[in-house]
Amino acid sequence: MKYRSSMLxxxxxxxxxxxxxYGCTPQSTQPQNQPNxxxxxxxxxxxxxxxxxxxxxxxxNFKFEPANLKIHVGETxxxxxxxxxxxxxxxxxxxxxxxxxxxxxxxTYTFTKTGKNPYICAIHPFMKGTxxxxxxxxxxxx
Numbered sequence: 001m002k003y004r005s006s007m008l009x010x011x012x013x014x015x016x017x018x019x020x021x022y023g024c025t026p027q028s029t030q031p032q033n034q035p036n037x038x039x040x041x042x043x044x045x046x047x048x049x050x051x052x053x054x055x056x057x058x059x060x061n062f063k064f065e066p067a068n069l070k071i072h073v074g075e076t077x078x079x080x081x082x083x084x085x086x087x088x089x090x091x092x093x094x095x096x097x098x099x100x101x102x103x104x105x106x107x108t109y110t111f112t113k114t115g116k117n118p119y120i121c122a123i124h125p126f127m128k129g130t131x132x133x134x135x136x137x138x139x140x141x142x
Contacts, residue, residue, distance in 0.1 A: 053078035053108055057129065059087050059101070059121075064129035072136050076110040089129075090122040097122070 054075035058065045060082045071077065079089045079098065086100040089107060098107040100123070111117065111133045121127035 052076065056080060057089075059083055059127075062121075062124055062127055064089075064119075064121075064127060067129045068132070069129070070132045070134060071111060073114050073133050074110065074112060074136065075133075076108050077131065078106050078108045080106040086123060087127065088122040089119055092118045092120060 055069055055071055055077045057069060057077055057079045059079060062083065062085075064079075069077065079101065081087050081101040081103055084103055086102050088100055089096070089098040089109070091097065095117070096109050096119075098109070101107050111131060114133045114135055117131040117133065119129050119131070
């Protein structure tokens with residue numbers, strides 16, 4: 001009987017050590033060293049969100065369509081990802097960043113300053129686009 005209780009104590013100690021090294025302690029509820037993720041609501045929810053877009057950019061075949069867009073200051077663009085891969089809409093100057101947009105999800109952004117806004121997909125940097133924002137009352141061409 002003494003041998004059996006010693007073995008149980010050893011097994012319990014080894015199990016506690018293994019669980020400690022693998023982060024499976026009862027206090028650990030969050031995965032460690034995981035990136036923060038911003039969840040973008042599915043299109044169905046965004047259609048009902050009330051935020052109206054003045055223009056739409058479709059992300060398709062690893063391209064922004066249209067790649068160059070002109071809008072007025074204060075207007076909103078909806079970026080819709082129809083690719084199987086996630087993409088971002090990330091300003092080259094860091095002024096906006098959508099985080100990852102999955103398939104059939106969308107992200108909207110309102111441009112509040114005039115000027116050229118070149119952007120890329122941070123995941124696929126060869127994907128490029130530009131939004132040119134003109135003053136209200138200026139000519140708006142796509």
